Amino acid sequence: MRKMLLTLTAMILATIFAGSVMAKTTYKVAWSHYTGWEPWAQTEQAGTLKKWGDKYGITIELSPPMDYMESINLYTAGNYDACVMTNMDALTVPASGGKDSTVVIVGDYSDGNDAIVSYSGTSVADLRGRDIFGVELSVSHYLVARALAMNGMSEADLGAFVNTSDSEIAGLFVANRTPQTTVVTWNPIVMKIRQERGAKVLFTSAQIPGEILDLLVVRTDAPEELKKALTGAWYETMAVMSGKGAPTKEALTFMAKTAGGTLAEFEAQLKTTYMYYTPKAAVEFTASATLAKTMEFVRTFCFDKGMFGPTAKSKDEVGIELPDGSVMGDKRNVKLRFTTKYMQMAADGKL
Amino acid sequence: MRFFDNKNVNQQMPQKEAQMQMLKWIWSVGVNVLSRIWNTVKTFFSLHYCPSRVAKVLLAIVPFVLLLGTYIHFSNKRHEENPRDKILPTISQMYEQVKIYVVETDKRTDKNLFVDDTLASLKRLLIGVSIASVLSLIWGLSMGIYPWVRSTWMPFVTFVSIIPPLAILPIIFIGLGVEELGKISLIVLGITFLMTRDLKIAVENIPREQIVKALTLGASSWAIVYRIIFPQVMPRFIEMIRVYLSPAWLFLIAAEAIASKNGLAYRIFLSRRYLNMSLIIPIVFWITSIGFLMNFILKKILDWKYRWYVDIKNG
Numbered sequence: 001m002r003k004m005l006l007t008l009t010a011m012i013l014a015t016i017f018a019g020s021v022m023a024k025t026t027y028k029v030a031w032s033h034y035t036g037w038e039p040w041a042q043t044e045q046a047g048t049l050k051k052w053g054d055k056y057g058i059t060i061e062l063s064p065p066m067d068y069m070e071s072i073n074l075y076t077a078g079n080y081d082a083c084v085m086t087n088m089d090a091l092t093v094p095a096s097g098g099k100d101s102t103v104v105i106v107g108d109y110s111d112g113n114d115a116i117v118s119y120s121g122t123s124v125a126d127l128r129g130r131d132i133f134g135v136e137l138s139v140s141h142y143l144v145a146r147a148l149a150m151n152g153m154s155e156a157d158l159g160a161f162v163n164t165s166d167s168e169i170a171g172l173f174v175a176n177r178t179p180q181t182t183v184v185t186w187n188p189i190v191m192k193i194r195q196e197r198g199a200k201v202l203f204t205s206a207q208i209p210g211e212i213l214d215l216l217v218v219r220t221d222a223p224e225e226l227k228k229a230l231t232g233a234w235y236e237t238m239a240v241m242s243g244k245g246a247p248t249k250e251a252l253t254f255m256a257k258t259a260g261g262t263l264a265e266f267e268a269q270l271k272t273t274y275m276y277y278t279p280k281a282a283v284e285f286t287a288s289a290t291l292a293k294t295m296e297f298v299r300t301f302c303f304d305k306g307m308f309g310p311t312a313k314s315k316d317e318v319g320i321e322l323p324d325g326s327v328m329g330d331k332r333n334v335k336l337r338f339t340t341k342y343m344q345m346a347a348d349g350k351l
Numbered sequence: 352m353r354f355f356d357n358k359n360v361n362q363q364m365p366q367k368e369a370q371m372q373m374l375k376w377i378w379s380v381g382v383n384v385l386s387r388i389w390n391t392v393k394t395f396f397s398l399h400y401c402p403s404r405v406a407k408v409l410l411a412i413v414p415f416v417l418l419l420g421t422y423i424h425f426s427n428k429r430h431e432e433n434p435r436d437k438i439l440p441t442i443s444q445m446y447e448q449v450k451i452y453v454v455e456t457d458k459r460t461d462k463n464l465f466v467d468d469t470l471a472s473l474k475r476l477l478i479g480v481s482i483a484s485v486l487s488l489i490w491g492l493s494m495g496i497y498p499w500v501r502s503t504w505m506p507f508v509t510f511v512s513i514i515p516p517l518a519i520l521p522i523i524f525i526g527l528g529v530e531e532l533g534k535i536s537l538i539v540l541g542i543t544f545l546m547t548r549d550l551k552i553a554v555e556n557i558p559r560e561q562i563v564k565a566l567t568l569g570a571s572s573w574a575i576v577y578r579i580i581f582p583q584v585m586p587r588f589i590e591m592i593r594v595y596l597s598p599a600w601l602f603l604i605a606a607e608a609i610a611s612k613n614g615l616a617y618r619i620f621l622s623r624r625y626l627n628m629s630l631i632i633p634i635v636f637w638i639t640s641i642g643f644l645m646n647f648i649l650k651k652i653l654d655w656k657y658r659w660y661v662d663i664k665n666g
Contacts, residue, residue, distance in 0.1 A: 073626055077438050092625040098435025133529075133610065137624040163621055164610040168524060172610065175525040307625040309437070310447040333435075 026059040027226045030071040030080040035187055035269040036108040036214040037084045038255040039241060041065070043233045045254060046240070052233040056225035060233075065258070075099075081222050082230060086139050087213040088298050092307040095318050095335035100220040102337045104227045105234050106286050110205040110212035112272030113187040114143045119198050120179035124151040126202065127182065129159055133172055134184035136163035139212050142301055144184050146211065147203040169193075187269050188261060206272070210285065211294045214273075220337060231342040232351040235279050242277035279346035286340050287323050295320055295328060440629035448629040452618075464618070471613040472603060473641070475531065479538030480599050484592055486539070487546035492584065494547070495554020496576060505551070512544035517605055529610035534603070541602040542595045553587040554580060586653055586660035593649045600642060 031040045043049045044062045053060040063071070063080065075083035076094045082104075085093075094101045121127070124147045134140040141161065148154055155161065164172060169185045173193045182202075183193065194201055205212050216234070218227050240251050256266035276282035285291070302308060303315035319327050319334035327334055345351050394400050402410060426439040440448075453465040460467070490508075493500040516523070516537060523540065527533040557580060565575050607616035615634055622630045654661055 069623060073438075073623075076626060093437075096435070097437035097626060098433040131612075135624075136621055160612045162529075162610055162612045163617060164529070165608060168521065168529070168609050171521050171525050172529055176528070302625075306451075307627075309444075309627065310451050310629065311444070335435075 024053075024057055024059045025223075026061055027081040027222065028061045028063065028079070029230070030063045030066055030075055030083040032066050032068040032071050032084065033259060034068075034084075034214065035113060035259065035266070035273045036110075036275065038259050038266075039107075039234070039237045040084065041258040042241075042251050042255055043237045046237070046251070048233045048236050049229075052229040052236070055232070056229045058223075058225050058229060060226070060229060075217070075219075081226060082216060082218040084214065084216055087215060087295065088139055088142055088302065090215060090217050091295075091298060091318060091320070091336055092137075092302050094217065095320075096302075096308045096312075098335060100335050100337075101217045102220045102227070102339060103215045103286075104218045104231055104339070104342050105216040106276060106282050106338075106343070107214050107216060107234070108273050108275045109210050109214065109285075110139070110186070110272070111209060111274035112204045112206040113190065113269065114139060114185070114212060115190045115194070115204040116144065116147060116182065116184045116202045117173065117190065117193055117199055118179075118182040118202055119177060119200065121182075121200060121202055124148065124153070124203050128153070128157050130180055130182050131159040131162055132182050132184055133162045133164040133169060135166055136161055137305055137307060140184040140186065141305075142298065143203070143205055143208070143212070145301055146208050146297065150207070173199075187272065188259070188265065191265065191268060204272075209274070210290045211297065213294070227342050228345065228351050231279075231346050235343075235346045238275070238277045242275075279343045282343045283340045283347055286338060286343065291338060292322055292326075292328065295322075299329070437626045437628055440632065444629045445633050448627070449633045452630060452633075464613075467613050468615050468618050469637075469641075471617075472607070472615040475534050475606070475614070476538065476599055476603050479535045479603070480542070480592065480596065482535070483539045483543040483546060483595070483599075484588075486543050487550055488588060490543075491547045491550025492554060492576070492580065494551040495584075496580065501551070508544050508547050508551075512548055516541045516602065520605070520609065524609060534606035534611070537606045538599050538602045542598055545598075546591055546595055549591050550584065550588060553584050553591075557583055586657035589649055589653055589657070593646055596642065596645055600638065 029040070031037050040062060049060050049062060066074075068085075071080070071083055072085050072089055072093045074080055075085075076097050076099050078099075084107075087103075090101060090103065116124075116127070116132070118126075118130075127148070132144060134144070144158075144161070145155065148157065164183075166185060166189065169183050170189050170192050173181060173183045174196060177198075185193070190201075190204075193199055216230060218230065237251070240247055241255075242248075252266060253263050256263045259266055259269075261269075276285060299315045299318070299320070303312065303317070306312075308315070308317045316329040317333070318336065319330040319332070321327050321334050321337040321339075323338050323340045342351075422439065423442070426436075426441055429436040429439050430441060453463075455464075456462065457464050490504070494504055494508075495501070520537070523537055524533050527536045561579055562575055565579050570578070603614075604616040604619075607614040608620045611617040615638055619631050619634055622628075622634075
């Protein structure tokens with residue numbers, strides 16, 4: 001009996017000891033379903049994420065697919081070290097909440113994934129006086145605001161913007177076959193509803209290319225190892241995705257399955273998603289003047305809608321650092337940082 | 352020397368005695384006070400303690416103070432690390448946000464959002480609860496009185512009342528639309544069947560002898576319903592409304608979360624888009640206050656109109 005106890009104690013001690021020696025720091029990454037983010041599921045499934053983690057001596061844990069807003073909120077609260085989100089939500093949730101965040105990867109932009117769909121009309125001008133159903137204060141709302149601005153109109157020309165849960169938009173559009181019914185939403189919902197008889201697409205994000213960006217955001221004070229490992233794993237998966245042959249097909253099939261659709265559907269969605277498959281292309285875009293112009297539109301929209309909170313005096317409230325080091329807005333409160341550093345390292349093969 | 356000593360002792364004795372007496376007195380007072388405190392504590396935690404009015408108020412405040420204190424503690428802690436934290440806003444942040452919401456007029460709609468939201472939500476809630484009340488009153492009474500109605504509807508109502516309305520939300524919204532009709536219908540569907548079932552039970556609980564006696568005295572069917580059953584069911588019915596107001600709020604919040612252009616829950620879900628807890632927390636507090644007030648009013652109506660029922664209930 002005593003011997004057994006002794007062995008047991010020794011075993012427990014050994015386990016604890018071995019565990020403490022071998023333990024690598026674990027970092028948590030949150031993600032949600034979206035065409036441009038499905039590759040994260042692939043990085044985990046194919047073991048790419050583990051491989052790059054091992055290379056930098058860390059463990060990277062990818063969350064199960066989460067609810068989009070909830071994942072951003074939890075990242076902002078500090079439960080995750082990194083999270084995928086759009087440029088607009090990165091500005092209004094973590095950055096305006098004082099969470100210093102760095103955009104490590106600019107993965108893609110919406111090139112038609114977001115759209116305004118109706119049963120009648122041919123152009124944005126036909127929206128005059130109509131109610132629009134969509135998720136208010138989201139990129140959908142931004143799309144509407146941009147569409148109206150580009151046609152010399154404003155939201156005052158609309159009926160109302162009816163805040164509608166994304167899970168109900170498709171059902172609502174199908175059930176209300178009146179010419180006036182107009183919705184604004186994103187993929188895969190857009191794909192589904194534009195197939196409805198008589199559905200007309202009035203405006204899509206392809207008309208504002210490079211404005212709705214899908215990013216990987218990492219907390220700025222996270223160690224370099226995490227940022228490098230995530231970038232490395234991402235571009236390895238990108239290479240597989242954009243290639244030809246069996247591994248590419250296998251990867252795409254897997255992503256289509258996680259996204260909850262068929263391979264054909266997923267490929268159709270990829271057509272309206274402008275993926276930066278190579279780090280070089282991503283660096284070129286991020287360093288270009290388009291980014292500053294986009295962020296100016298975005299922050300103006302967000303401030304007008306009161307999304308920087310009650311104490312914000314102007315759209316300069318939150319500082320946005322651009323890759324060239326210049327700052328848009330408050331220089332003492334830089335909370336959102338765009339950088340080409342890690343994508344450049346990937347392009348140079350230095351990861 | 353001896354004399355001197357004696358004198359010295361004699362001089363000291365009364366002093367020492369006084370000291371001893373003082374100590375004894377302190378001791379006895381101390382014991383007394385301690386035992387009183389002990390007794391008070393013992394009584395306080397015993398079954399027999401009847402708190403005075405003041406004590407009742409003080410005791411009632413304790414959990415609120417604890418909650419507020421915990422909140423402020425964690426809020427301060429988060430703000431020390433990050434002065435712009437949005438998750439647990441400080442009281443002053445909430446004040447700033449509430450000021451804008453309550454005082455200012457919205458640029459786009461030209462309305463006061465606070466008033467507009469409150470009225471929109473209250474309208475939906477009250478219409479929904481009223482329809483549900485009338486329906487369940489008629490249905491429940493008939494089921495309690497007429498055996499054929501009971502046999503026809505009871506199994507159906509029991510069955511349907513168990514369906515969680517939130518699970519079939521898409522059907523409700525697609526069938527009835529997401530406008531006011533859909534929202535009010537969700538509240539009605541959510542509580543009518545449960546209220547009907549409870550009402551039928553309330554009718555059945557009326558002693559059979561009363562009805563027999565009334566019949567013996569030559570009462571008609573209508574007289575029995577309106578003179579015997581109805582007055583006795585009414586207070587239970589009011590109490591039922593009190594109970595079912597909580598689920599009604601729940602369904603209202605769900606309805607406004609799905610598709611809406613105004614309402615208190617709409618504002619909450621909109622604020623969630625940018626994690627604006629400094630508006631969400633005050634609105635939750637406001638909803639709670641409205642609910643509390645409704646509860647209070649119904650309780651007062653019971654006290655005022657149906658004293659006999661309250662007395663029976665309180666023994």
